Amino acid sequence: MLGKLIKHEMRATGRIMATVLLSVLAVTVVANLFWKIQMPSLKVLVVLYDTVKYLLLAASIIGVIGVGLFSIVVMVKRFYNSFLSNEAYLSLTLPVSVHQHIWSKIIVSMIWFFLTGVVIFLAGIISVLLSGKGISLSEIYFKIIEVFTLAVQQLRAENVSGFMITLFFIESAIMVLLSGIGLCLQAYVSMAIGQTSGSRKILSSVLSYLGISMVSQIVVTVVITLWGVPMLPIDGLQVSTMQAVQSIHSFLLTIIGVDVLLLVLYYLVTTTMLKKRLNLQ
Amino acid sequence: MEWQFDNERPIYSQLVDILKLKIVSGEYKPGERLPSVRDISSEAGVNPNTMQRAMQELENQNLVLTQRTAGRFVTEDKERVEMTREELAEGHIQSFVKLMEQLGYSKSRLIALLAAKIGEVKE
Amino acid sequence: MAILECKALSKSYGLTKAVDSADIKIEAGRVVGLLGPNGSGKTTLIKLAAGLLSPTSGEVLIEGMAPGPETKAIVSYLSDRDYLPDWMNLNQLLDYFGDFYSDFNREKAIELSKRIGVVDNKPLKTLSKGTREKLQLVLVMSRDAKLFLLDEPIGGVDPATRDTIIDTIIKNYNPDAAVIISTHIITDIEKILDDVIFINEGKISLVESVDDIRAKHQKSVDAYFREVYKC
Numbered sequence: 001m002l003g004k005l006i007k008h009e010m011r012a013t014g015r016i017m018a019t020v021l022l023s024v025l026a027v028t029v030v031a032n033l034f035w036k037i038q039m040p041s042l043k044v045l046v047v048l049y050d051t052v053k054y055l056l057l058a059a060s061i062i063g064v065i066g067v068g069l070f071s072i073v074v075m076v077k078r079f080y081n082s083f084l085s086n087e088a089y090l091s092l093t094l095p096v097s098v099h100q101h102i103w104s105k106i107i108v109s110m111i112w113f114f115l116t117g118v119v120i121f122l123a124g125i126i127s128v129l130l131s132g133k134g135i136s137l138s139e140i141y142f143k144i145i146e147v148f149t150l151a152v153q154q155l156r157a158e159n160v161s162g163f164m165i166t167l168f169f170i171e172s173a174i175m176v177l178l179s180g181i182g183l184c185l186q187a188y189v190s191m192a193i194g195q196t197s198g199s200r201k202i203l204s205s206v207l208s209y210l211g212i213s214m215v216s217q218i219v220v221t222v223v224i225t226l227w228g229v230p231m232l233p234i235d236g237l238q239v240s241t242m243q244a245v246q247s248i249h250s251f252l253l254t255i256i257g258v259d260v261l262l263l264v265l266y267y268l269v270t271t272t273m274l275k276k277r278l279n280l281q
Numbered sequence: 282m283e284w285q286f287d288n289e290r291p292i293y294s295q296l297v298d299i300l301k302l303k304i305v306s307g308e309y310k311p312g313e314r315l316p317s318v319r320d321i322s323s324e325a326g327v328n329p330n331t332m333q334r335a336m337q338e339l340e341n342q343n344l345v346l347t348q349r350t351a352g353r354f355v356t357e358d359k360e361r362v363e364m365t366r367e368e369l370a371e372g373h374i375q376s377f378v379k380l381m382e383q384l385g386y387s388k389s390r391l392i393a394l395l396a397a398k399i400g401e402v403k404e
Numbered sequence: 405m406a407i408l409e410c411k412a413l414s415k416s417y418g419l420t421k422a423v424d425s426a427d428i429k430i431e432a433g434r435v436v437g438l439l440g441p442n443g444s445g446k447t448t449l450i451k452l453a454a455g456l457l458s459p460t461s462g463e464v465l466i467e468g469m470a471p472g473p474e475t476k477a478i479v480s481y482l483s484d485r486d487y488l489p490d491w492m493n494l495n496q497l498l499d500y501f502g503d504f505y506s507d508f509n510r511e512k513a514i515e516l517s518k519r520i521g522v523v524d525n526k527p528l529k530t531l532s533k534g535t536r537e538k539l540q541l542v543l544v545m546s547r548d549a550k551l552f553l554l555d556e557p558i559g560g561v562d563p564a565t566r567d568t569i570i571d572t573i574i575k576n577y578n579p580d581a582a583v584i585i586s587t588h589i590i591t592d593i594e595k596i597l598d599d600v601i602f603i604n605e606g607k608i609s610l611v612e613s614v615d616d617i618r619a620k621h622q623k624s625v626d627a628y629f630r631e632v633y634k635c
Contacts, residue, residue, distance in 0.1 A: 001473075004503045011496070012489070081489070089487035093454055094504050095477035276458050280451070288624035291615035292595055322574050326567075327595045328435055329577045331615070 001096045005104035010111075013074055017112050020070055021119045024063040028123040031056035032130035064123050071116045075109040076187050084195045088280055098271045106184045113180045164245055171252045178259045185266040186212060192273035216262050223258045284325040292327055296335035298369075299325075304344055304355055305366045315345065315353040405468050407432050407551050407582040408453055413462035415448050422448040424606035425462065432550070433579040435596055437614075438586040439629055440603040446586040447484070449603065450553050453584070454481040466551055477505065480549035482541055484556040490529035490536075494522055497543060505547055513546035520568065534565055541569055545576045552576075552583040559589060566592055590626040600625055604633060 034053045082091045082101070091101065128135055155165055190212055194205025286295050303309045315321065318336065322329040336353060339345040343361055347353050356362065381391050410428040414421060423445045430436055438446050451457045452464050455471030466475040488497065494517060501508045517523070520538040528536055541557055554573075558566045573583065574596055587593060590600075594614060602610035609632070614625055621628050 001504070008500060008503070012491075086483075086485045086487045087489055089456070089481070089483040089485055090489070092456055093476055093479070093481045095473045096504070097473050278456060278458075280456060286595065288627060289618065289622045291618045293615050319575060319577060322577070323571055325595075326570065326574070328598055328614075329574065330433065330435070330598050331595075 002100045002104055005096060005100055006107055009078065009104050009108040013078060013108060013112065017071065017074060017115070020067060021115060024060070024067045024119055025122060025126070027056065027063050028060045028126050029130070031060040032127055036130060060123070064120055067116050067119060071109070071112045072183060072187075074112065075105075075184055076191070078109075079105060079188055079191055083274060084191060084201055088278075092274075092278070098274045101274075102188065102267070102270060105188075106181055109184050110177075110180050113183075164249070167249065168252075171249070171256065174256055175252070175259070178256065178263065182259065182263055182266075185263050185270065186216070189266040189270045189273075192270040196273065196277050196279050198279055212266075219262065220255070220258050224255065227254050284327075286327075293331050293334050293338075296325070296327065296332060297338050300335060300339055301344065301365055301369060304339075305362060305369060309355045311355055311359060311362065312357045313355045314351070315355065317352065406430060406465075407467060408584070409463075409465045409468075410449075410452075411463045411465070413449075413452060413464050414460050415445075415452060415457060416460045421606045423452065426603075426606075426608050428601065428608065428611070430582045430584065432582055434598045435573070435577070435583045435585070437590070437593060437597040437600040437625075438584055438603060439590055439600050439625075440588065441633060442588055444604045445606040446588075446603055447555055448606075450481075450555050450584065450586050453551070454479060454553055456481075478507070478550040479553060480505075480544045480547045480551070481553045482544040482555060482557055484559065486533070486536060486540075488528055488536065488540060488543075491527055493525040493527050494539075495525050497528075497539075501543055501546070507548040509546050509548060513542055516542040516546060516572065534561060537561060538565060538568065541572065545572055548578070548581075550581050552581060554583065554585045556587055557585060558587060558592060570596055590629055591624070594625050597625075602629065602632065 031053075034049075034056050081087050082105070125137075125140060128140060129137060152165055156162070186209065190209035191201075191205045193208040194203075195201050197204040284299060286292060300309075309315065315336075316324070318329050318332050322332040325332065336345060340347060340353075342365070343358065344356050344365060345353055346356060378391070386394065406429045408428065408430040410426045413423055413426040413428075415423040426449060438449065440446050448457065452459060453466065453471070455476055458471075464471060466479060469475050492500070498510055498513055501513070502510050517539065520535060520542060522531065522535060522539055522542075528539070531539070538561075541554075544552065544554070557569055557573075561569070570592060573585070577583075585593060585597070597614050599611065599613045600617070601608060617623075617625050617628055623631075
């Protein structure tokens, strides 16, 4: 059932997300090409051409920034449509659990977040490639590898084990993952709470969201200040690299821990709201 | 013949009457296979359970028989159909006579009226 | 085992009791009318059976189970709203229903759709409201469910559509399933009901068969209902 939910969720979001993502790439390519090509002769044409050039540049920049926001908007809209609009009569009478519903939406949103990230990254690469400075794709590739290798080598030189380095990457990956899931769950829990107020659903959802973000910020800050920061080796004391590395680990793990707790809380509130306090007009 | 129902009587008994009428009038011929309960309910616009009950009643009165897998058939017993025809006629005539009495028609006036009217009414 | 059973079922919103201690038992093969004025609690009762709302107290059981994914697999629910995503076309809807409901009969749905004039694959939003309503009913009735919950299936449609809907319900009859039709328009639907349940202000006031009401009171259920509720 989860697979089917994911399939239909992709169908519902596929066309618009694919169109937007591909358009952003297309506009970036076109903008970069226009930038490179010089239009000769006629002044009128030059002015026109320049206008187009700058418009395309603006479009591509807005596109790259906007596409991230757009994927978030789509995520929010899907949840709203499925559970807070008339479509809820359809979704919530399907023989699936609320858990399957929410996970299917989170998973599909994460897929689109990932693809959006890929598109932004590609837009960057395309701009570099087409900038006319003669940088080739293989040069970029090797440069990236070089930076990574250098960083790893330096850490190894200080006796940081390969295991620790891998752990850092894993922790960073987990934090990225959690922030993606967090974006979704914070929106979902706000809307789940907001829908209990019947006629002022959207207003309540927005207010809930603001409230929840504020509270979660405070909670995370408090936890980091009380537990996290003391772990870091900031005093003048000379600490071995090993100890420094381990304390950074603990710090990261604390952040991850708080995040996970908050997300679990959001998840439980969302599912409970949808199961027990559903307020269909 | 249309499936007409009034509002005062149970639908089940009205169905029994209508079905009897269809058999007696020859719309459902002796030995003819009746439509399935589902089809005939759809035609009549009534609940299949109610139709089933009506059919069952007709079976109890031997106007209709069920042959295990083949379905329901109108009886071939012409006498039975005749008897039903007479029962129905009897019932209608009695209520008619009663009504006409209430309207103030004497026996002879009624007979004369009937003789005149029957010529006019054509099927 | 009864298809639907409500035991002292209540649903309150704040201080208002939308459904007040309802006791109902509906067996397979019955077509039941849930009759009551607007705001009487019919829709709330149906939503409780559909698993869209949770009871404040009491129980609602479908084949002995509390509402959840297992009951939703055997309950086919028709809302009185326009609830299908309007960007979907017929094919996508058929895929959707076929994917999630193992009892969905795709061929039947296609056949019924043809009958109501939906043959091509244009998005729902291009269809008229009446056609969309009929299509919702088609999809709901194309399932081989154990319990059909139809919330106001004939409210606000033209007489021809009403006849089509009533005929679809008759033709769809399954002696292993129960059909509950919630409505405030009784006249057209009376002949297809086995039993009726009168509900007003959340309370069940009558549970009786149509023929018994007619036999006892020499009037149609509609007339009797008006008398009881003086409306």
